Amino acid sequence: MSHVVIIGCGVVGAAIAYELSQVKGLKITVFDRQPPAQASTGAALGVLMGVISQKIKGKAWLMRQTSIQRYETLIPELEAITGSKIPFNRQGILMLLCDAAKEISAWERLVETRQSQGWQLEIWNTAQLQNICPQVDYQKVIGAVYSPQDRQLDPTALTLALVKAAQQNGVTFKFGVAALDSQTSTPESSPKFCHRLETTEGKIAADWFVVAAGLGSTPLTAKLNQAIDIRPVLGQALQVRVGRPLGNRDFQPIITGNDVHIVPVGSGDYWLGATVEFPTNGDEIPPNQQLLESVREQAIAFCPELATATILRTWSGLRPRPEGRPAPIIDKLPGFSNVLLATGHYRNGVLLAPATAYAIREMIIPQGVGTGD
DSSP states (O other): OOOEEEESSSHHHHHHHHHHHBBBEEEEEEESOOTTTOOOOHHHOOOSSSTTSSSSSHHHHHHHHHHHHHHHHHHHHHHHHHHHHOOOEOEEEEEOOOOOOOEHHHHHHHHHHHHHHHHHOOOOOOOHHHHHHHHSGGGGGGGEEETOOOEEEEEHHHHHHHHHHHHHOEEEESSSEEEEEEEEHHHOOBBBBBEEEETTTTEEESSSEEEGGGGGGHHHTTTTTTOOOOOHHHHHHHEEEEOOOSTTTTTOOOOTTEEEEEEOOOEEEEEOOOBOOOSSSSBBOOHHHHHHHHHHHHHHHHHHHGGEEEEEEEEEEEEEEEEOOOOOOEEEEEBSSSEEEOOOTTTTTTHHHHHHHHHHHHHHHHTTBOOOO
């Protein structure tokens, strides 16, 4: 029986664990120095911008398409297995357009592309916007693009459900465990083979090691003398309470514009976010309150009723952004035959988690060999 060790239990690590738990003949262990759904997963807004993204071809689009399709079956699947409710907004994403009219032509081309790919996008003028989403100040925009097949979900609820479902399939999870060192073969010919990791709970041997540790991937791969450079980017968000649904209570899509998301989360509450803050000195990024306030002000400009909302809480998290290469990194660690990378998803960890899990499974079990029901 092959043993797979996954390091990291954010949404990506948990998705990989659940996906692999459905493959016969695998022993799977997941460890993390923190409880599940911490770090970037716990801070994410869970907005799944797939169809409405500007990615139209290649791996970047295929991963988005795969994940959007998988979520439609994954959420009910996990709810049935675990008995837990995963908040999943199926009412789409509405992107407000704020720039000059030339922007419309680019969206018209994307609408045609998506139609040819079997997906739906709609361009709304301000009259349609005023009629369908009266909470939006239509005078501040030139129109909108509505993506009915994109989604939003609660990343923490999703991750905990993935862990619970994987546990029911026999996966072992160890939290509060950190990697200390590694033991690898040093053959005359590459690639190397990692035999075991030394952790705070002792040595753990495996046939495969999957690094899904986000920002923790850099020190971990450094222990293998092959450091992958991943840098932090801070994101701040806030939860506000209006006390009632904005606009039509029966139509509550995610509203986004100028990179600010307005996310309905039930009972008249909304998440607003998120900032994008890069380190200015080393890797330290103190949260900038002015930037968070600018996010709130932009949200109010789009939906003026938010001006009277009560701020319930604010939070922040660090996103893992690969330095000098595209996000995410899903590949073998250079120089190793059995160390796989599933990390550096930057702002798309939740969106791309199912597709990442598929990709890792294919590296370990090519062409679905050994997949059980």
